[in-house]
Amino acid sequence: MGRYNILNNQNNITPDGPASTPKVLSVINLQKVYGETVAVGGASFDVGRKEIVGLLGPNGAGKTTTINMILGVLEPTMGTIHIEGMDIAVHRSSALEITNFAAVYAPLPGNLTVYQNLRVFGLIYGVKNLSERIDLLLRQFDLWKFRDVKCGVLSSGEQTRACLVKALLNRPHLLLLDEPTASLDPAVSHDVRKKIREFAVQNGSGVLWTSHNMYEVEEVCDRVLFLSRGKILLEGDPKALPGEHGKETLEELFISLTRETLAPGDG
Amino acid sequence: MNFNRTAAIVLRQFYLMRDSFSRVLPLFAWVAVDIVLWGFITKYLNTLTSPGFDFVPVLLGAALLWDFFSRVMHGITMAFFEDVWSRNFLNIFASPLSITEYLTGLVATSIATSSIGLVVMLFLATAVFGLNFFTYGLMFVPFLLILFLFGIALGIFGSAVVLRFGPASEWFIWPVPALISPFVCVFYPLSTLPKWMQYLAHILPPSYVFEGMRTVVSGGAVPATALLWAGVLVLLYIFLACRFFMHVYQHALRTGLIARYSAESLS
Numbered sequence: 001m002g003r004y005n006i007l008n009n010q011n012n013i014t015p016d017g018p019a020s021t022p023k024v025l026s027v028i029n030l031q032k033v034y035g036e037t038v039a040v041g042g043a044s045f046d047v048g049r050k051e052i053v054g055l056l057g058p059n060g061a062g063k064t065t066t067i068n069m070i071l072g073v074l075e076p077t078m079g080t081i082h083i084e085g086m087d088i089a090v091h092r093s094s095a096l097e098i099t100n101f102a103a104v105y106a107p108l109p110g111n112l113t114v115y116q117n118l119r120v121f122g123l124i125y126g127v128k129n130l131s132e133r134i135d136l137l138l139r140q141f142d143l144w145k146f147r148d149v150k151c152g153v154l155s156s157g158e159q160t161r162a163c164l165v166k167a168l169l170n171r172p173h174l175l176l177l178d179e180p181t182a183s184l185d186p187a188v189s190h191d192v193r194k195k196i197r198e199f200a201v202q203n204g205s206g207v208l209w210t211s212h213n214m215y216e217v218e219e220v221c222d223r224v225l226f227l228s229r230g231k232i233l234l235e236g237d238p239k240a241l242p243g244e245h246g247k248e249t250l251e252e253l254f255i256s257l258t259r260e261t262l263a264p265g266d267g
Numbered sequence: 268m269n270f271n272r273t274a275a276i277v278l279r280q281f282y283l284m285r286d287s288f289s290r291v292l293p294l295f296a297w298v299a300v301d302i303v304l305w306g307f308i309t310k311y312l313n314t315l316t317s318p319g320f321d322f323v324p325v326l327l328g329a330a331l332l333w334d335f336f337s338r339v340m341h342g343i344t345m346a347f348f349e350d351v352w353s354r355n356f357l358n359i360f361a362s363p364l365s366i367t368e369y370l371t372g373l374v375a376t377s378i379a380t381s382s383i384g385l386v387v388m389l390f391l392a393t394a395v396f397g398l399n400f401f402t403y404g405l406m407f408v409p410f411l412l413i414l415f416l417f418g419i420a421l422g423i424f425g426s427a428v429v430l431r432f433g434p435a436s437e438w439f440i441w442p443v444p445a446l447i448s449p450f451v452c453v454f455y456p457l458s459t460l461p462k463w464m465q466y467l468a469h470i471l472p473p474s475y476v477f478e479g480m481r482t483v484v485s486g487g488a489v490p491a492t493a494l495l496w497a498g499v500l501v502l503l504y505i506f507l508a509c510r511f512f513m514h515v516y517q518h519a520l521r522t523g524l525i526a527r528y529s530a531e532s533l534s
Contacts, residue, residue, distance in 0.1 A: 034523075068526045071361035075520040097363040106361075109353035116282045123275035124362045166358075
């Protein structure tokens with residue numbers, strides 16, 4: 001596997017298990033296998049309170065598969081996922097009540113207005129004082145003028161912001177963001193990162209964030225996990241990691257790791 | 268079972284219908300056309316037969332009941348298809364909503380939509396063609412209830428088929444009422460059918476409804492035992508349909524079908 005050491009898959013998990021940790025998310029030995037293909041091969045990690053963890057990796061590394069398993073829409077072949085100490089396989093509804101997500105591939109239905117969609121999802125997530133919460137978030141994300149506009153006619157950036165509002169509706173303890181700023185311009189991206197950072201700190205929430213924008217990762221993440229072929233290869237502070245591995249930037253490290261781990265013949 | 272989450276599913280359908288003429292019109296337009304068509308056919312047939320026999324309750328009443336069943340089934344599948352068409356599965360199934368709450372929401376939506384169709388049909392059949400179900404009083408209720416429950420069972424089954432085989436398979440579901448109508452003796456007595464079709468008719472609850480209705484219309488007593496058996500059968504079908512939906516859902520969780528539903532994977 002070259003110069004980079006594969007991390008012990010049981011890192012950061014206490015022997016007593018997730019119930020005794022203050023972590024928002026604890027993933028232990030997570031595996032997903034489709035026939036002969038290993039999509040995720042025994043990943044273990046956690047996300048603490050007020051912590052933003054970047055999940056990095058090349059296309060097909062298993063990032064979205066991992067997120068889908070945490071969201072309960074994909075059954076792991078092996079391993080456990082605990083959200084606030086609750087096993088997602090046993091306490092699915094309770095665990096997902098304090099979780100939320102935004103992803104470019106899961107837009108809000110285009111045939112309802114922004115407000116109608118948020119009202120529906122607010123009820124599903126059991127949000128208290130829902131109208132006030134919706135209005136507050138719409139103003140925060142500069143969507144107030146689109147309140148009664150159908151989501152389908154919004155620009156991709158506006159739709160992304162509407163998804164983020166939905167993701168924050170229930171003040172989730174665990175927020176999963178799969179490339180949340182992919183369709184946003186740099187200025188809006190900056191604002192969104194700031195708002196999510198503020199949300200995590202004020203609410204004591206943990207955030208798992210995937211992105212291919214290494215500048216963004218360096219700016220927003222407290223810790224990054226580098227995933228390749230379903231395994232976590234590296235973990236650490238995004239600002240310190242490049243230097244520790246003789247690289248100038250996180251992007252350079254990402255490219256180097258990707259080329260090395262995905263090189264032909266490298267199993 | 269959380270009432271608010273079920274209400275959210277109904278609210279979403281309410282928003283869709285309130286703002287869409289093309290969704291509201293089919294709730295009553297096609298059944299109204301059917302009642303007018305069968306109304307004139309029965310009037311014409313009444314002129315050909317000897318006085319004393321009235322085709323109105325026999326044929327028009329049967330058409331009305333069959334249309335009601337179709338509306339109940341399509342009420343569920345249409346509500347489900349809305350989530351298919353708007354690619355909303357990930358948002359829905361990655362939330363705290365349980366399958367029971369989701370299906371209950373679809374059934375509640377169907378109660379509302381099919382009731383609109385029923386009221387329009389009863390109004391037209393009574394006011395224009397002189398069909399008066401109300402003369403049968405409460406006897407009418409068990410017949411309607413069995414058709415309603417069978418519509419729910421087939422609606423849930425149809426939704427499961429589309430969840431399993433992908434969006435294009437909805438074309439298997441639309442013609443289901445037409446496919447089973449020859450077997451359930453909507454317009455003719457059971458004895459008309461060949462033996463092999465009679466065997467099938469005996470395991471389909473609507474055939475007891477239509478046989479029973481013909482008995483009542485011709486002055487006989489309500490066939491209580493047959494209706495009771497039909498009631499047992501229809502509850503069994505609902506149970507099996509729910510189990511089938513759950514089985515398909517579990518399969519979708521294992522294969523990742525929900526997360527990549529538009530791919531129409533059959534894996």
